[in-house]
Amino acid sequence: MEVQYRIEDHVLAASLEKEYGIRMESVRFIPMGDSAYSYRVNCANGERYYLKLFDHQNDRQLRSIERLRYYLPLTWQLYHQRLFRNVTYPIKNKDGDYKTTFNDITVVLFNFIEGETLAEAYPFSTEIVESIARSVAQIQLATPFIDKTALLTETFDISFASDLEKCISVLESTEACSNPVKQALREHVLPKKEQVLTLLNLVYELRGAAIADTKERVLCHGDIWGGNLIRHHNELYFIDWESAMIAPPEFDLVGYIGEEFDVFLSAYEKHLGHSVNINLDLLRFYSYRHHLRNLADWLMNILYRNTEEAQNEHDLDMIVSHCMNRWDSIEPKVRAVEAILQKRK
Incomplete structure (x- = not known):
C-alpha cells in the first residue's frame, strides 16, 4: 500500500509491545505491496522485524487474512525444519499464535531480512535467474516433507471474472468524471474492453x-517476481508467501518464460535431478490469469x-504500466519456450 493505515505509530507500537513482549524503539511505514500495509519494526535491543x-x-485484505492460516504454518515449518531456510517466517506472539488481532486489524510479525528487493533489478542476470531456478526446485523438493x-x-480459480466484468460495466455507464484519475481510468480501459473480454x-x-x-x-510459492526476492550476501530470500499452494510446477515457472527460460530450465532441472515436461497451455493460463486478476483487483481498488x-x-499506473502493456508479449514468450523445448528434443 502506498498510503499509511489510519493508526498512530505509538498506538501500533504499544499494541506490539503488549502482544509480543518486545520493547519498541520505532515503527516505520514502508510504502509497498497491495494486499497489506508494511512496516519496519525497530526494537530497543537492536532487533528488527517486518510487520x-x-x-x-x-x-x-480480508481475503489475505484468510490465507494466513495456510502459509504462516508452512513458512514456519520450512524454516525451522530446515527444508528451505531463505524465507520469511512468522514470529509467534505471547500466546503462541502466528497472528494477532486488535482494533479491527490483524498483524503478523516476521523476521527481518537484510538486503534489497530485486523489484528494480530487471532484466535479471544469468546468475540471478539460475539462483531463482535452483530455489524453485528446492521449494518443490520439500513437498514430501510438508502437510x-x-x-x-x-483449483484454477477465476472467480475474479465477475468483478472484472462489473468494473467494466461501471466504467461504461459512468459519464465523464470530474475525478482525473477515474477519468483517465475510463480512457485507458474502455478502448481495451473487447480485448479484455x-x-x-x-x-x-x-x-x-x-x-x-x-x-x-x-509446493509452489506462487508469486516469484523481483519484489518478493531479497538479495543479501549473494543469497536470495523469498518473501510474501500468500499465494503458496500445491499446484503444477508451471505455477512457479511462468514468471521466467521467454528467452531466459533456457537458462532457468537448465538450472531448475539440474537441481531437481531429472527432466520435466512443460505444459504450454498451463503457462498460457497462468500468464493471462495473472494479468486479468491484477486488472480486476486494481479496478476494484480505484x-x-x-x-x-x-x-x-x-x-492506475499499475494498470497502465504493469498490466495492459504486457498482454501482447505473452504469446511470443510462450512460443519462445516452445522453440527452446523443441531444440532440447
Missing part, C-alpha cells in the same frame, strides 16, 4: 485444459476500495 497489517474493512492437506490446492474467454478455455492436466502437484487519491494514482 504486515491487514485492515478488516478492506475486502481484499499438503493443510495447504491450499490449485476475448482474453477472459481464452482463460475460461485454458482452464479446462489445466484441470485435465494430470501432472503431479508440488472504483470501490481506495480512500486516498495517492493510492488511486498508484493503482
Whole structure:
C-alpha cells in the first residue's frame, strides 16, 4: 500500500509491545505491496522485524487474512525444519499464535531480512535467474516433507471474472468524471474492453485444459517476481508467501518464460535431478490469469476500495504500466519456450 493505515505509530507500537513482549524503539511505514500495509519494526535491543497489517474493512485484505492460516504454518515449518531456510517466517506472539488481532486489524510479525528487493533489478542476470531456478526446485523438493492437506490446492480459480466484468460495466455507464484519475481510468480501459473480454474467454478455455492436466502437484510459492526476492550476501530470500499452494510446477515457472527460460530450465532441472515436461497451455493460463486478476483487483481498488487519491494514482499506473502493456508479449514468450523445448528434443 502506498498510503499509511489510519493508526498512530505509538498506538501500533504499544499494541506490539503488549502482544509480543518486545520493547519498541520505532515503527516505520514502508510504502509497498497491495494486499497489506508494511512496516519496519525497530526494537530497543537492536532487533528488527517486518510487520504486515491487514485492515478488516478492506475486502481484499480480508481475503489475505484468510490465507494466513495456510502459509504462516508452512513458512514456519520450512524454516525451522530446515527444508528451505531463505524465507520469511512468522514470529509467534505471547500466546503462541502466528497472528494477532486488535482494533479491527490483524498483524503478523516476521523476521527481518537484510538486503534489497530485486523489484528494480530487471532484466535479471544469468546468475540471478539460475539462483531463482535452483530455489524453485528446492521449494518443490520439500513437498514430501510438508502437510499438503493443510495447504491450499490449485483449483484454477477465476472467480475474479465477475468483478472484472462489473468494473467494466461501471466504467461504461459512468459519464465523464470530474475525478482525473477515474477519468483517465475510463480512457485507458474502455478502448481495451473487447480485448479484455476475448482474453477472459481464452482463460475460461485454458482452464479446462489445466484441470485435465494430470501432472503431479508440488509446493509452489506462487508469486516469484523481483519484489518478493531479497538479495543479501549473494543469497536470495523469498518473501510474501500468500499465494503458496500445491499446484503444477508451471505455477512457479511462468514468471521466467521467454528467452531466459533456457537458462532457468537448465538450472531448475539440474537441481531437481531429472527432466520435466512443460505444459504450454498451463503457462498460457497462468500468464493471462495473472494479468486479468491484477486488472480486476486494481479496478476494484480505484472504483470501490481506495480512500486516498495517492493510492488511486498508484493503482492506475499499475494498470497502465504493469498490466495492459504486457498482454501482447505473452504469446511470443510462450512460443519462445516452445522453440527452446523443441531444440532440447
